[in-house]
Amino acid sequence: DAMVIQNPRYQVTQFGKPVTLSCSQTLNHNVMYWYQQKSSQAPKLLFHYYDKDFNNEADTPDNFQSRRPNTSFCFLDIRSPGLGDAAMYLCATSRDMGFAETQYFGPGTRLLVL
Amino acid sequence: GENVEQHPSTLSVQEGDSAVIKCTYSDSASNYFPWYKQELGKGPQLIIDIRSNVGEKKDQRIAVTLNKTAKHFSLHITETQPEDSAVYFCAASRAGANNLFFGTGTRLTVIP
Numbered sequence: 001d002a003m004v005i006q007n008p009r010y011q012v013t014q015f016g017k018p019v020t021l022s023c024s025q026t027l028n029h030n031v032m033y034w035y036q037q038k039s040s041q042a043p044k045l046l047f048h049y050y051d052k053d054f055n056n057e058a059d060t061p062d063n064f065q066s067r068r069p070n071t072s073f074c075f076l077d078i079r080s081p082g083l084g085d086a087a088m089y090l091c092a093t094s095r096d097m098g099f100a101e102t103q104y105f106g107p108g109t110r111l112l113v114l
Numbered sequence: 115g116e117n118v119e120q121h122p123s124t125l126s127v128q129e130g131d132s133a134v135i136k137c138t139y140s141d142s143a144s145n146y147f148p149w150y151k152q153e154l155g156k157g158p159q160l161i162i163d164i165r166s167n168v169g170e171k172k173d174q175r176i177a178v179t180l181n182k183t184a185k186h187f188s189l190h191i192t193e194t195q196p197e198d199s200a201v202y203f204c205a206a207s208r209a210g211a212n213n214l215f216f217g218t219g220t221r222l223t224v225i226p
Contacts, residue, residue, distance in 0.1 A: 004157075006157075040219070041218070041219075042203055042216035042217060042218055042219055043158065043203075043214075043216055045213050057213075090157050090158070092157075098209060099145065099146065099165070099209040100145070100146040100163065100209075101146075102148065102160055102163065103148075103160075103214060104160070105150075105157035105158045105159065106157050107155075107156050107157045108155075108156065108157045110155075
């Protein structure tokens with residue numbers, strides 16, 4: 001059964017047109033993460049929510065925002081996508097942030113910016 | 115911050131042979147080391163992990179070793195199969211930290 005679900009799997013947007021990516025989880029985990037993964041690179045953490053507390057990585061551009069309306073759902077908003085934002089966006093969850101907490105990844109959304 | 119280096123970047127082995135992927139880390143406070151397998155078009159999937167209080171862990175054909183003194187850890191896959199072909203990422207983190215620091219990945223190809 002799917003535990004971390006991302007929709008859509010593929011998203012095409014135009015340069016500068018806002019886009020929202022969706023993530024949901026059935027694990028009831030406290031923490032949800034958004035990663036950006038460019039081709040042939042490692043995933044890079046953008047931000048995470050611990051419950052309702054939002055934590056932004058220092059080098060995440062302001063163009064990227066996130067919302068977590070409830071435990072199950074988390075959204076990634078890209079306000080004005082540029083060509084450099086084309087990437088795979090991965091959502092992950094973990095039960096908590098203590099010692100050795102496993103992160104479970106969704107299948108990702110591949111974003112194409114035209 | 116933590117810096118994780120991973121080698122090799124690509125690895126080709128014959129089916130049935132063993133594959134070894136090595137990672138080093140810089141932060142001595144790191145104490146959790148997961149390995150992820152990422153197939154084409156999919157998200158990373160955890161295949162094995164090791165905590166800093168353990169030197170070795172094995173799960174069927176997959177094993178991970180950790181040398182805290184040298185700050186390196188390795189993934190060992192024995193009796194490789196074509197379905198093992200994927201990109202493998204090592205990572206490191208420490209208790210209470212929000213970030214998994216990933217290595218740069220190893221593309222493993224198992225040749226039938």
